[in-house]
Amino acid sequence: xxxxxxxxxxxxxxxxxxxxxxxxxxxxxxxxxxxxxxxxxxxxxxxxxxxxxxxxxxxxxxxxxxxxxxxxxxxxxxxxxxxxxxxxxxxxxxxxxxxxxxxxxxxxxxxxxxxxxxxxxxxxxxxxxxxxxxxxxxxxxxxxxxxxxxxxxxxxxxxxxxxxxxxxxxxxxxxxxxxxxxxxxxxxxxxxxxxxxxxxxxxxxxxxxxxxxxxxxxxxxxxxxxxxxxxxxxxxxxxxxxxxxxxxxxxxxxxxxxxxxxxxxxxxxxxxxxxxxxxxxxx
Amino acid sequence: xxxxxxxxxxxxxxxxxxxxxxxxxxxxxxxxxxxxxxxxxxxxxxxxxxxxxxxxxxxxxxxxxxxxxxxxxxxxxxxxxxxxxxxxxxxxxxxxxxxxxxxxxxxxxxxxxxxxxxxxxxxxxxxxxxxxxxxxxxxxxxxxxxxxxxxxxxxxxxxxxxxxxxxxxxxxxxxxxxxxxxxxxxxxxxxxxxxxxxxxxxxxxxxxxxxxxxxxxxxxxxxxxxxxxxxxxxxxxxxxxxxxxxxxxxxxxxxxxxxxxxxxxxxxxxxxxxxxxxxxxxx
Numbered sequence: 001x002x003x004x005x006x007x008x009x010x011x012x013x014x015x016x017x018x019x020x021x022x023x024x025x026x027x028x029x030x031x032x033x034x035x036x037x038x039x040x041x042x043x044x045x046x047x048x049x050x051x052x053x054x055x056x057x058x059x060x061x062x063x064x065x066x067x068x069x070x071x072x073x074x075x076x077x078x079x080x081x082x083x084x085x086x087x088x089x090x091x092x093x094x095x096x097x098x099x100x101x102x103x104x105x106x107x108x109x110x111x112x113x114x115x116x117x118x119x120x121x122x123x124x125x126x127x128x129x130x131x132x133x134x135x136x137x138x139x140x141x142x143x144x145x146x147x148x149x150x151x152x153x154x155x156x157x158x159x160x161x162x163x164x165x166x167x168x169x170x171x172x173x174x175x176x177x178x179x180x181x182x183x184x185x186x187x188x189x190x191x192x193x194x195x196x197x198x199x200x201x202x203x204x205x206x207x208x209x210x211x212x213x214x215x216x217x218x219x220x221x222x223x224x225x226x227x228x229x230x231x232x233x234x235x236x237x238x239x240x241x242x243x244x245x246x247x248x249x250x251x252x253x254x255x256x257x258x259x260x261x262x263x264x265x266x267x268x269x270x271x272x273x274x275x276x277x278x279x280x281x282x283x
Numbered sequence: 284x285x286x287x288x289x290x291x292x293x294x295x296x297x298x299x300x301x302x303x304x305x306x307x308x309x310x311x312x313x314x315x316x317x318x319x320x321x322x323x324x325x326x327x328x329x330x331x332x333x334x335x336x337x338x339x340x341x342x343x344x345x346x347x348x349x350x351x352x353x354x355x356x357x358x359x360x361x362x363x364x365x366x367x368x369x370x371x372x373x374x375x376x377x378x379x380x381x382x383x384x385x386x387x388x389x390x391x392x393x394x395x396x397x398x399x400x401x402x403x404x405x406x407x408x409x410x411x412x413x414x415x416x417x418x419x420x421x422x423x424x425x426x427x428x429x430x431x432x433x434x435x436x437x438x439x440x441x442x443x444x445x446x447x448x449x450x451x452x453x454x455x456x457x458x459x460x461x462x463x464x465x466x467x468x469x470x471x472x473x474x475x476x477x478x479x480x481x482x483x484x485x486x487x488x489x490x491x492x493x494x495x496x497x498x499x500x501x502x503x504x505x506x507x508x509x510x511x512x513x514x515x516x517x518x519x520x521x522x523x524x525x526x527x528x529x530x531x532x533x534x535x536x537x538x539x540x541x542x543x544x545x546x547x548x549x550x551x552x553x554x555x556x557x558x559x560x561x562x563x564x565x566x
Contacts, residue, residue, distance in 0.1 A: 125561050125564045126559050126561060127553070128551075128553075128554060129551045129552070129553055129554065130553075132553045137561070138564065141563070141564045141565075141566060142564060142565075158554075158559075161490050161556065161559075162490070162559075162560060162561075163446030163447075163450070163486075163487075163490065164446075164447075164450075164560065164561075164562075164564075164565040165564075165565075167446070167447075167565070168564070168565045168566070187519065188517070188519025188520070188521060189519075189521075190521045193521070196485075196489055196519070196520050196521075199482055199485050199486050199489070199520065200486045200489065200490060202479075202482050202486075203446075203482050203483045203485075203486030203487070204446075204486070206479050206482070206483065207444050207445070207446065207483060234471070236470065236471025236472075236479070237471070237479050237482065238471060238472075238473050238476070238479075268411075268412050269412070270410070270411075270412055270413075270415045271411060271412065271441075273444065276409050276441075276444075276445075277445060277447065278408050278409060278420070278445075278447075279447075280424070281408045281421065281424045281425060281447075281448075281451070282424075282425070282447040282448075282450070282451045283424060283451070
């Protein structure tokens with residue numbers, strides 16, 4: 001039997017990274033905007049579509065009551081119901097961030113929805129700044145989601161500051177990690193360089209041999225600037241699309257091959273990055 | 284009592300990152316070269332001096348016997364004896380890589396030596412490629428070393444592909460991590476960009492709020508190219524010196540303040556990066 005050619009794609013898929021500007025409080029407008037981006041991405045052939053963090057509610061809440069008023073349930077809320085209808089009609093996967101209400105508790109969550117319906121939920125594990133006033137920390141760990149293209153992991157924004165998140169997803173089989181995010185300016189940023197958030201994304205893509213789609217928002221909300229610069233990185237760590245504009249809405253698209261990420265983890269006769277981990281030494 | 288000014292340095296120290304080109308087999312020449320670089324760095328005021336991986340032996344061994352013939356003991360071998368004498372005479376700390384013989388076992392190690400003598404040993408935890416033919420994997424975990432300037436962690440080359448290494452050192456109190464390295468070209472590198480090894484270093488410096496001194500070698504050995512591009516990163520992740528040349532010997536120097544790295548880990552009222560880790564979610 002002859003060997004399969006290295007270049008033969010075995011799990012090709014077109015992914016879209018949607019950078020948009022929600023507006024806190026304008027939930028219906030925000031939902032309409034997500035629908036518009038999903039439709040445009042699908043029209044261009046996208047099969048997996050990633051939306052930013054909290055993209056139906058907006059980000060900068062004035063109070064818990066406001067956050068609660070913009071949140072909805074995963075099972076039957078208006079955000080996931082809209083996205084589920086689109087995913088079914090268009091035959092696509094959607095990973096998008098929304099404010100989740102679960103009984104009296106709020107989470108900063110992302111829904112994973114496929115052509116056959118709701119697949120599951122990720123709840124942001126590491127809350128940033130004032131999010132701690134509104135949301136409870138995620139209680140579901142880092143679940144992964146199987147699709148016919150490969151396995152998807154999810155994390156939100158500040159989760160990306162924890163390489164443990166990417167490693168955990170990769171160890172569970174993820175080949176593509178979707179990161180709905182609302183990156184803000186951080187101290188020490190070199191204004192001549194890409195965002196440190198991009199550097200973190202590239203490093204984690206490389207050191208786990210995974211694809212990462214980080215879908216950021218743009219715009220200003222109650223004095224808080226968001227930095228855009230969404231990107232899709234290949235498993236080598238280098239961007240395959242983006243970074244996007246720091247201030248314009250935009251859709252990045254890329255053809256990726258999820259199986260190749262897994263294959264590339266074997267770096268030579270001796271080294272395979274996930275197997276080379278030495279938990280005994282990390283104490 | 285008035286608050287201490289944010290800008291008041293409490294643990295300033297001048298560090299040197301020595302990028303040099305050892306030659307496999309020419310141990311005496313290599314030792315002389317390390318002495319030359321240590322003297323030059325100390326003359327320019329360096330108090331902590333970092334040398335590359337395997338800098339007294341060279342890297343590309345032809346056989347185990349050759350590796351063994353170029354290795355020496357930590358306790359009384361010629362490499363650490365030379366460095367100990369210089370550290371004492373010059374009143375400096377030296378962190379440098381050498382091939383360590385311990386009974387019949389070889390390790391790819393780094394010695395940490397201070398003005399008062401040998402302080403301890405790090406043995407490379409993650410071996411790369413053919414190193415697996417010559418060396419045993421490190422059995423000491425990631426120890427840290429206390430100095431009057433702050434706490435130092437150590438890792439070697441491929442260890443840097445494991446964010447777990449940096450996190451472990453930071454958790455143990457390290458504010459500066461010294462990385463003797465022999466970086467080689469890797470597939471997928473964007474020739475227009477800094478090395479992916481630099482990106483990994485920057486990401487780990489930022490996401491742990493630590494300084495990193497990565498001292499690489501240059502030159503070609505038995506057909507294997509090394510890429511130089513040594514760097515010193517600040518705790519924000521951005522380089523404070525370097526990247527150095529891809530092919531020339533060079534010393535990078537920087538004034539750093541190790542205490543400030545620890546202070547900067549508190550990012551806002553809610554977030555301190557090491558305390559924000561959620562081991563319960565990384566399973």
